[in-house]
Amino acid sequence: MNPKTRLLPLLLALAVLAPLAPAADHIKLTKLADRVRVEVDGQLFTEYVYGDGASRPYCYPILTADGTSLTRDFPMKDTPGEETDHPWHRGITFTHSFVNGVDFWNEGAGDAGKSPKDKGRAVHEALVEVKGGAVGLITARNRWTAPDGKLICTDERTLRFSATPAGRFIDLEITIHALPGEPLLFGDNKDGSLGYRVPLWMTLPHKYKGQDVAGSGHFLTSTGVRDDDAWGKRADWCDMYAPRNGKTYGVAIFDHPQNLRHPTWWMARGYGLFAANPFGQHDFENLKDQPHVGDYTVPAGGSLAMRYRFYFHEGDPAASKVADHYSEYAKGR
Secondary structure (H helix, E strand, O other), rough: OOHHHHHHHHHHHHHHHHHHHOOOEEEEEOOOOEEEEEOOOOOOEEEEOOOOOOOOEOOOOOOOOOOOOOOOOOOOOOOOOOOOOOOOOOOOOEOOOOOOEEEOOOOOOOHHOOOOOOEEEEEEEEEEEEEEEOEEEEEEEEEOOOOOOOEEEEEEOOOOOOOEEOOOEEEEEEEEEEOOOOOOOOOOOOOOOEEEEEEHHHOOOOOOOOOEEOOOOOOEOOOOOEHHHOOEOOOOOOEEEEEOEEEEEEEEEEEEEOOOOOOEEEEEOOOOOEEOOOOOOOHHHHOOOOOOOOOOEEEOOEEEEEEEEEEEEEEEOOOHHHHHHHHHHHOOO
16 A cells, blocks of 8 residues: 555544644733733633722633623623622632731622721732743732731732633632731631622523522532532532523633632522632531631731632533543642
């Protein structure tokens, strides 16, 4: 047989497989005045926003390969029909509601006219590294300050952006540093810590301003807990998914096995917020007589490192192999 003929099946196989391998530079990062734009093969994936006046950095929007948005637009953009509760729910954020007594989660007077609290800010300090390629990379430093400007702690966070035929991914690693002369207390409270807000079409059935909203979304955790029952439960991962224009889309958040108090508790709200929170045990487990059981103190000069992965996928959790992707992530420790 002609040697070229023998090579033909191999060449055909490589031609089929070639599109599955991302180009070496297919993640492009562009520094703008107040954010970093992240593109996949020339298409917007997300932006890391740090200088638009918000109380903390955040990622918004999150777009799939077909352009579908998986984040609520409010308060970054006015979209007719969107719910406008909790304006501090901006895409992807990391913060907490009780850090040395300062609330970094809420903003303003609070929801539903509640009394104002002391509100802190995670202020962008510097972009340490911004690099595109097969995996996009952003490393940034932030200063967590009280309303009076007092420095409470600092953080350094690294975000990695990638895309494969299975979907798109964001890996977040954040290290929070206590100041040399003062311990850092994360208080037991349900409002925290790694948060994500989905668009209205992904929500579960819920009420908004006293009216029933017929959402078509679902929660599923790694332990098999579904929908509203996922609130306050512990699990390796939590996935929120819903149908849209003949497809199903989902957002899964993975809690790394080395994280504090893994598997974490999930603040899974039917109206569209879900968050991985290792500091809210008494709220989640209804331990009213132990209000500080979930407190955690970082010693003076010490640090706390946390790692998470977002998996943005098409199909329900089974079809998109969420459990398999989590196993791969966990093995990468």
